[in-house]
Amino acid sequence: MRFPRRLQLSLLLSVLATAWASPQLKFGSTTLSGQPISPAVEFFGGIPFAEPPLGQLRLRPPIFKPRLNVSTFDASDYGTSCPQPRLFGGDIPISEDCLTINVHRPIGTKLSDMLPVFFWTYHSDQLAALEWVQANIGFFGGDKRKVTATGESAGSILTSILYLNPEPFERLARGAIMQSGVANSIFVFKASRNELFWQKFVGNVPSCASLATSGSTLSCLRNASTDEISAAVLQSVVLEDLAANLNWMPAIDGKLVPDVPSRLFGKRRLANVPFITGTNLDEDMTDQDIRDYLVGITSDHKDSRKLEGIIDEALGLYPKDPKAGSPYGTGDECYELRSLLRQGVE
Numbered sequence: 001m002r003f004p005r006r007l008q009l010s011l012l013l014s015v016l017a018t019a020w021a022s023p024q025l026k027f028g029s030t031t032l033s034g035q036p037i038s039p040a041v042e043f044f045g046g047i048p049f050a051e052p053p054l055g056q057l058r059l060r061p062p063i064f065k066p067r068l069n070v071s072t073f074d075a076s077d078y079g080t081s082c083p084q085p086r087l088f089g090g091d092i093p094i095s096e097d098c099l100t101i102n103v104h105r106p107i108g109t110k111l112s113d114m115l116p117v118f119f120w121t122y123h124s125d126q127l128a129a130l131e132w133v134q135a136n137i138g139f140f141g142g143d144k145r146k147v148t149a150t151g152e153s154a155g156s157i158l159t160s161i162l163y164l165n166p167e168p169f170e171r172l173a174r175g176a177i178m179q180s181g182v183a184n185s186i187f188v189f190k191a192s193r194n195e196l197f198w199q200k201f202v203g204n205v206p207s208c209a210s211l212a213t214s215g216s217t218l219s220c221l222r223n224a225s226t227d228e229i230s231a232a233v234l235q236s237v238v239l240e241d242l243a244a245n246l247n248w249m250p251a252i253d254g255k256l257v258p259d260v261p262s263r264l265f266g267k268r269r270l271a272n273v274p275f276i277t278g279t280n281l282d283e284d285m286t287d288q289d290i291r292d293y294l295v296g297i298t299s300d301h302k303d304s305r306k307l308e309g310i311i312d313e314a315l316g317l318y319p320k321d322p323k324a325g326s327p328y329g330t331g332d333e334c335y336e337l338r339s340l341l342r343q344g345v346e
Contacts, residue, residue, distance in 0.1 A: 021036075022034065022035055022036075022076065023035070023036060023042045023044075023107070025044070025139060025140065026139065027047075027067070027068065027073070027136065027139050028067040028068070028136075028139070029067070029071070030067070030068040030070055030071060030072065030073050031071065031072045031073070032044050032047070032072075032073050032075040033072065033073070033074055033075060033076060034075045034076055035076040035077075036107060037104070039107070040106060040107055041104055041105070041106060041107065042104070042105060042106075042107050043075075043076070043102065043103070043104055044075040044102070044103045044105075044140070045075055045076070045077055045078045045079065045100070045101075045102035045103070046074075046075055046077055046078055046079035046100045046102070047068075047073070047075055047079075047100055047101050047102070047103070048065050048068070048079075048099060048100050048101075049064070049065060049099055049100065049101045049125075049128055049129045049131075049132035050062035050063055050064055050065050050099040050125065050128045050129075050132075051063040051065050051099075052096065052097035052099070053096055053097075053099065054096055054097060054226070055222060055223070056222050058096070058221065058222045058229070059218055059221060059222065062099060062125050062128040064128050064131050064132070065132075066131075066132065066135045066136070067136075078092070078100075078102060079097075079098060079100030079102075080092070080093045080094060080095040080097060080098050080100075081093065081094050081095075081098060082094070082095075082096070082098040083095075083096060083229065083230040083233045083234070084233070084234075084237070085234060085237055094230065095226070096226050096229065096230070099125055099128070099129075101129055101132060101133075103137075103140050103142075105140055105141060105142070109140070109141035110141055111138065111139070111141050112141075113141040114141070114142070114143040114146075115141055115142050115143060115146075116142075116143060116146035116147075116148070117133060117137055117142045117143065117144070117146060117147045117148065118148055118150065119133060119147055119148060119149045119150065119173070120150055120151060120155070121149065121150070121151040121155045121158065121159060122151065122154070122155045126149070126158060126159065126162060127162070127168055127172070127256075130147070130149065130168075130172040130173065131172065133147055133172075134147075134171075134172060145174065146174060147172065147173045147174060147175075148173065148174065148175045148176060148177060149162070149169075149172075149173045149175075149176045149177075150176060150177040150178070150179070151178070151179065151181075152179040152180055152181070152280070153179070153180050153181050154181065155181070156178040156179050156180055156181030156182070156277075157181035157182065157183065157186055157249075158250075159176055159178055160176075160178050160181065160182040160183040160261075160277075161183050161250060161256070161257060161261075162176075162271065163176075163183065163270040163271040163273065163275075164183060164256070164257055164258060164259075164261060164264050164269075164270060164271075165255065165256050165257075165258070165271070166269070166270060166271040166272065169271040169273060170271050170272060170273055173273055174273065174274075175273060175274045175275060175276075176273060176274075176275040176276075177275065177276045177277075178275060178276070178277040178278075179277075179278065179279075179280055180278075180279045180280045182277060183261035184261050184262055184265075186249045186250075188249065188250060188251065188252055188257055188260055188261060189251065189252065189260075190251060190252050191251040191252070191253070193251075194251065197236070198217075199212045199213050200212075200236065201232055201233075201236045202217045202220075202221065202232075204231070204232035204235045204236065205220075205221065205224050205228045205229065205232045206228055207220065207223070207224050207225075207228060208220040208221055208224055208228075236248075287315060290311075290315065291311055291315070294311050294314075295307065295311070
């Protein structure tokens with residue numbers, strides 16, 4: 001049977017509309033509405049995994065949020081970004097209310113499929129998010145027993161730090177993949193070491209500046225406005241100084257980070273979870289970046305000349321000649337660009 005051209009077009013549009021209809025699923029008592037992002041993948045995003053860390057919940061461990069208390073939820077877009085510099089431009093909304101999770105799955109996934117879970121993390125609050133996965137990934141057709149935690153750079157470092165606190169991580173994941181970062185990639189000290197940095201941060205919060213050196217700042221900071229906190233965070237980040245920004249890294253708290261990672265590794269006190277680890281090719285760092293970083297992560301040292309000598313010796317093991325295989329395995333072909341080092345641009 002031959003259909004009229006107008007009817008053919010109508011049937012085609014109907015098929016396309018069906019193929020790209022907004023996916024829905026039942027999440028406890030809530031209906032989530034997502035969106036297809038390709039012919040093979042659908043997306044559910046911006047789902048809170050913890051209570052918003054605002055007001056009296058600011059600067060406290062996240063409060064796990066296992067379910068939503070609404071009948072419907074629009075999960076067709078990403079949540080807001082946490083307060084941070086806009087390194088790559090864009091107009092993504094920024095808010096402290098940023099503890100959300102996103103789920104990508106194959107179109108047509110059924111609850112009975114029990115798919116393995118690739119848990120990608122980009123910064124922190126991982127334990128609460130992993131708890132959410134354990135409680136809820138089954139609604140999406142995932143298998144909570146087959147979770148692999150992974151991340152790159154900061155996400156990799158913080159995934160590695162989870163190994164320092166074995167009990168929860170052994171329960172929450174069966175494996176990990178760490179790209180360009182491990183627990184020893186950063187310096188970890190007691191919080192007191194960063195007291196001067198903390199005082200500078202509090203001093204940048206107008207309503208709390210007078211209390212910056214009081215030793216009692218949390219109550220005031222919990223009552224400060226989001227605008228004040230966000231502005232102070234941005235003022236404390238120095239994009240040109242990698243080592244200075246490491247002041248925001250985790251501190252030894254006796255819980256999540258019980259001790260210096262190297263000491264814990266030496267005592268074999270780490271989670272019994274299989275992992276793959278490595279460094280991505282040609283990370284972008286100059287000689288001076290690496291030098292500053294190594295000085296920054298080194299415990300207090302008395303002989304600075306000896307330390308500089310050790311760093312010089314280490315850098316000397318990696319020749320600056322592109323023919324040695326870096327960057328990108330291009331040999332001596334620089335494509336009309338200046339000679340590139342294996343760490344970045346000279």
